[in-house]
Amino acid sequence: xxxxxxxxxxxxxxxxxxxxxxxxxxxxxxxxxxxxxxxxxxxxxxxxxxxxxxxxxxxxxxxxxxxxxxxxxxxxxxxxxxxxxxxxxxxxxxxxxxxxxxxxxxxxxxxxxxxxxxxxxxxxxxxxxxxxxxxxxxxxxxxxxxxxxxxxxxxxxxxxxxxxxxxxxxxxxxxxxxxxxxxxxxxxxxxxxxxxxxxxxxxxxxxxxxxxxxxxxxxxxxxxxxxxxxxxxxxxxxxxxxxxxxxxxxxxxxxxxxxxxxxxxxxxxxxxxxxxxxxxxxxxxxxxxxxxxxxxxxxxxxxxxxxxxxxxxxxxxxxxxxxxxxxxxxxxxxxxxxxxxxxxxxxxxxxxxxxxxxxxxxxxxxxxxxxxxxxxxxxxxxxxxxxxxxxxxxxxx
Numbered sequence: 001x002x003x004x005x006x007x008x009x010x011x012x013x014x015x016x017x018x019x020x021x022x023x024x025x026x027x028x029x030x031x032x033x034x035x036x037x038x039x040x041x042x043x044x045x046x047x048x049x050x051x052x053x054x055x056x057x058x059x060x061x062x063x064x065x066x067x068x069x070x071x072x073x074x075x076x077x078x079x080x081x082x083x084x085x086x087x088x089x090x091x092x093x094x095x096x097x098x099x100x101x102x103x104x105x106x107x108x109x110x111x112x113x114x115x116x117x118x119x120x121x122x123x124x125x126x127x128x129x130x131x132x133x134x135x136x137x138x139x140x141x142x143x144x145x146x147x148x149x150x151x152x153x154x155x156x157x158x159x160x161x162x163x164x165x166x167x168x169x170x171x172x173x174x175x176x177x178x179x180x181x182x183x184x185x186x187x188x189x190x191x192x193x194x195x196x197x198x199x200x201x202x203x204x205x206x207x208x209x210x211x212x213x214x215x216x217x218x219x220x221x222x223x224x225x226x227x228x229x230x231x232x233x234x235x236x237x238x239x240x241x242x243x244x245x246x247x248x249x250x251x252x253x254x255x256x257x258x259x260x261x262x263x264x265x266x267x268x269x270x271x272x273x274x275x276x277x278x279x280x281x282x283x284x285x286x287x288x289x290x291x292x293x294x295x296x297x298x299x300x301x302x303x304x305x306x307x308x309x310x311x312x313x314x315x316x317x318x319x320x321x322x323x324x325x326x327x328x329x330x331x332x333x334x335x336x337x338x339x340x341x342x343x344x345x346x347x348x349x350x351x352x353x354x355x356x357x358x359x360x361x362x363x364x365x366x367x368x369x370x371x372x373x374x375x376x377x378x379x380x381x382x383x384x385x386x387x388x389x390x391x392x393x394x395x396x397x
């Protein structure tokens with residue numbers, strides 16, 4: 001049986017019970033879940049691990065057992081900036097990281113690396129040099145990451161330099177005959193297919209075919225839901241203000257917000273200061289396994305992101321429950337997402353366009369039904385079963 005090492009640049013914590021560390025690592029992120037039921041290879045993991053306390057409620061989206069899997073634990077970082085601080089702090093840090101990567105390469109046969117990630121690209125380059133197979137998951141468009149409005153001044157210059165460097169390195173990795181590419185979203189797939197014919201459209205979906213449902217819309221209320229990081233670059237402030245404007249002409253609407261992030265206090269204050277408790281329900285962080293209940297109780301998923309996306313998992317989850325979807329057309333959504341057929345696109349960063357989309361879906365019941373019917377067609381291609389078969393077929397060839 002082949003030995004597969006899975007590199008995921010998402011921060012994990014030692015799971016604790018009664019003040020004692022258990023034999024599990026835990027994360028609020030979900031990338032590691034995709035490989036949970038892939039048993040045709042012998043799996044090990046490489047992830048950054050914090051020595052600190054888990055900062056979220058004591059429920060986790062992903063856990064990895066130290067008893068069941070070999071885990072290569074890297075120093076803790078959770079962003080390009082924190083990785084840069086670690087990497088450039090000392091030559092010893094760089095040496096230790098290189099040794100960890102080389103040891104992992106020597107002890108495994110094939111490698112799945114989730115990119116774009118600065119440490120992931122370093123690791124991927126070493127894998128290529130070793131002559132072993134690299135399965136590279138390109139989950140987003142790093143080349144345009146610097147355009148994010150959160151980067152300003154000197155930070156924007158740094159972000160531009162890192163973005164272009166990582167994009168250049170990814171293209172170089174992609175050209176290797178040892179590389180098989182799994183690109184999330186049509187933009188990345190079309191781009192890298194020109195470089196490497198062994199490129200596949202891929203979504204690390206967690207939706208099983210047996211989970212596909214077709215619930216009925218609420219007849220009296222339009223129930224919107226936002227699921228994701230609570231950050232300004234996800235368009236959350238635009239959504240709140242647009243929803244408030246929509247209330248001026250429609251009272252039979254409700255918005256549920258699920259997620260965690262720096263805008264948590266802003267959201268709570270916005271709801272309280274504008275007396276919106278009866279119209280906006282702030283749920284906060286819940287583990288991925290519990291999100292389904294909130295989707296089942298909703299009609300329309302809204303993703304007003306202002307940053308480049310691969311193919312946001314929240315859209316896949318919304319489609320799996322038969323929800324209508326409103327989204328900005330960023331990253332690789334277009335392709336599987338077709339305007340006014342299974343998704344309603346609005347312009348990135350435009351409050352006017354977002355409000356117009358919200359008004360249309362409330363005022364045009366035939367559009368709402370049409371979007372739902374569009375999601376029900378060909379849904380098998382968004383399931384875990386579909387992409388698991390694709391990945392296993394490639395890993396075993």
